[in-house]
Amino acid sequence: MSKFDELVWNKMRRIPRGRVTTYKQLANAINTRAYRAVGNACKRNPYSPEVPCHRVVKSDGRIGGFGGEMSGQRVMKKISMLKREGVHVKDGKVVEFNKKLFKFR
DNA sequence: TCACTATATCAGC
DNA sequence: GCTGATATAGTGA
Numbered sequence: 179m180s181k182f183d184e185l186v187w188n189k190m191r192r193i194p195r196g197r198v199t200t201y202k203q204l205a206n207a208i209n210t211r212a213y214r215a216v217g218n219a220c221k222r223n224p225y226s227p228e229v230p231c232h233r234v235v236k237s238d239g240r241i242g243g244f245g246g247e248m249s250g251q252r253v254m255k256k257i258s259m260l261k262r263e264g265v266h267v268k269d270g271k272v273v274e275f276n277k278k279l280f281k282f283r
Numbered sequence: 284t285c286a287c288t289a290t291a292t293c294a295g296c
Numbered sequence: 297g298c299t300g301a302t303a304t305a306g307t308g309a
Binding site for chain 2 (some may be wrong): 200211
Binding site (some may be wrong): 182183186210211212213214215216218219222235 | 303304305306307
């Protein structure tokens with residue numbers, strides 16, 4: 179756990195329900211280019227739904243690549259949660275991703 | 284200090 | 297337009 183993690187989680191928590199963001203936006207909000215470090219901190223989040231890492235996707239609108247798309251079963255759980263919030267995921271991609279993309283300000 | 288990583292971007296084809 | 301390789305930042309060992 180480091181300051182960076184807290185910062186990332188702090189930003190991530192700002193994501194409203196039914197909205198998603200990208201690692202790029204997160205990194206931009208933190209003023210860094212460590213896109214991977216952001217995702218790295220996310221997967222290590224010791225918190226519960228307070229840090230919705232499942233609301234963070236790639237710039238393509240695709241869900242992050244965990245242990246490969248084949249192991250997307252755990253991601254499927256997140257997708258289910260996202261769908262419940264109004265964010266539908268089709269073929270591993272967020273529907274209307276461009277509209278649901280939440281930009282940090 | 285070295286290597287790996289839940290990405291992004293640029294270049295090449 | 298798609299695929300491959302490179303750049304960047306941070307963590308863990």
